[in-house]
């Protein structure tokens with residue numbers, strides 16, 4: 001009877017695995033369709049300098065504008081896509097869009113950096129560098145230094161030598177790098193040394209609790225210290241309140257990004273948002289009113 005039950009369990013497991021595989025195939029097919037039918041869109045979230053309050057850049061964040069389900073966030077469909085070559089097509093599209101957007105904003109007198117999130121599989125594919133170079137050539141009006149690539153700290157877990165070389169080759173084209181979600185991966189000092197990104201982005205899970213969690217505060221201080229040692233810029237993500245902003249600024253954090261400044265928005269809203277934001281540099285204001 002135990003054997004019987006065992007077999008049934010085995011059977012059930014197989015069925016549910018099959019169902020998962022079918023569902024995941026379906027997702028991939030749908031996302032591929034979405035890419036072909038222009039249903040993928042980029043939202044943009046500002047990054048600001050904490051001391052001057054100036055807008056320094058925008059991060060491009062993917063969404064799926066589904067005709068029936070509405071706006072679908074990336075974590076609802078990207079994790080499955082990131083295991084397949086489809087993420088390469090999407091990443092190439094994202095870079096293409098970002099370069100066009102940089103060009104458009106530059107024409108409007110807003111020479112912001114635009115950051116794109118690139119998955120490990122895409123970054124480490126054989127033709128990444130060549131594709132990037134081709135994209136930059138197609139957009140010869142865009143200064144390459146206005147394009148920033150965000151990669152996860154864990155991107156290099158496979159082959160640190162390869163990733164180190166890749167980062168430096170891309171930097172030779174003028175493109176810069178940010179290590180996303182920093183603190184969640186393998187951030188030893190020796191490891192960081194081999195990831196020569198200009199910027200380190202502190203993960204929002206640590207930023208969120210710095211006001212009441214001593215350990216998270218210590219972690220953020222340590223990352224900022226590491227950044228200083230290696231001469232990297234530090235950006236905090238998930239900055240939701242003025243209190244977070246002021247504390248981070250006092251700790252020596254350079255840049256900030258978060259709902260406290262602005263939520264990700266459609267490209268069409270960005271210039272209007274920036275016009276109203278510049279009139280009111282909140283970081284400087286917070287610094288004066290709350291601490292001096």
Ligand code: C2E
Pocket residue numbers: 045060061062073074075078091094116117118119150180181204237238239240257258259260264
């Ligand atoms: P990420 O690159 O770490 O982006 C930060 C995420 O935190 C974004 O979620 C952003 O909307 C959200 N966020 C920003 N400020 C705050 C805040 O103050 N509070 C809170 N609670 N959240 C905040 P989103 O847009 O849903 O993106 C999630 C993740 O999906 C991104 O994390 C990134 O890893 C991935 N992703 C987004 N776009 C792309 C893309 O084009 N390609 C790839 N490969 N991955 C992408």
Ligand code: MG
Pocket residue numbers: 059117150180
């Ligand atoms: Mg990012």
Ligand code: MG
Pocket residue numbers: 180181201203204237
């Ligand atoms: Mg992040």
Ligand code: MG
Pocket residue numbers: 181
């Ligand atoms: Mg993240």
